[in-house]
Amino acid sequence: MTREFAGKAGLAALLSVVAIAAAPLVMGPSYEVLQPRLGPMTLIVVEVLYALFIDFPLTALYVGVLTVWLGPRRNPARSALAFVITFFALIGACIALAPVSDLLAYWALADTFPAAVAEAIQGLGSGTVALLLGGFVAFDLLLCASGGVVAALLVGRGLAGARKTDII
Numbered sequence: 056m057t058r059e060f061a062g063k064a065g066l067a068a069l070l071s072v073v074a075i076a077a078a079p080l081v082m083g084p085s086y087e088v089l090q091p092r093l094g095p096m097t098l099i100v101v102e103v104l105y106a107l108f109i110d111f112p113l114t115a116l117y118v119g120v121l122t123v124w125l126g127p128r129r130n131p132a133r134s135a136l137a138f139v140i141t142f143f144a145l146i147g148a149c150i151a152l153a154p155v156s157d158l159l160a161y162w163a164l165a166d167t168f169p170a171a172v173a174e175a176i177q178g179l180g181s182g183t184v185a186l187l188l189g190g191f192v193a194f195d196l197l198l199c200a201s202g203g204v205v206a207a208l209l210v211g212r213g214l215a216g217a218r219k220t221d222i223i
Contacts, residue, residue, distance in 0.1 A: 059125060063134075066120060067141040070113050074142065075149055075162050081105065086167040095178025098171040099187050106195045114138055114199040115206035122210040128203075135203025139196060 085101045093100055117138040118131050128134045146163075153163040160166075175184045 062124070063121060063137075064141070067117060067138045068145065070117055070138070071142040071145045074109050074113050075145060077109070078105070079161055079164060081109070082164055083167050086164070086171050090171065090174070095175045098175040098184075099191060101171070102191055103194070106191075106198055110139070110142070110195055111198050111202040113142070114202040117206075118203040119206040119210045122207055127211050128207050131203040131207030132200040133203075135200050135206075136196065138203075139199045 082101055082105055085104065086097060089100060090097045114135045118128060118134050121134060122128055122131075149159045149163040153160040153165045172184070175187075179187070
């Protein structure tokens with residue numbers, strides 16, 4: 056394993072853990088407040104809000120930091136997706152290991168997420184929920200890929216401007 060790869064993986068894991076640890080502070084209360092109003096659609100609405108306000112900025116931050124640290128990314132969308140895959144894998148690990156640890160159960164939203172999934176399936180049917188969740192995952196991946204591209208453009212311009220002023 057190269058030092059660069061280890062650094063990128065470490066940064067992705069660090070940002071993922073921060074986001075996973077923050078999720079109960081944002082998503083738990085969101086589920087509780089929106090559930091009575093939105094019923095079976097709460098799951099999708101909360102996930103979309105989390106993607107917009109957590110996944111997108113974190114992905115942009117990841118690609119921005121990489122751009123400053125290692126230089127412009129050849130494919131910032133692919134860098135962003137590598138981060139998102141790491142993020143999703145760690146979320147999956149928290150969910151899978153939730154029964155063994157109170158902290159992981161808290162991070163996995165074990166008190167609110169399963170209830171939201173059950174209500175969505177009961178109210179909309181399993182086929183509809185599967186379709187909505189599949190659409191959400193596609194949306195989240197495209198959103199995060201675009202976050203990586205936006206970050207690369209913004210940070211790349213900032214770095215290019217800094218280099219020009221350094222010459223003068």
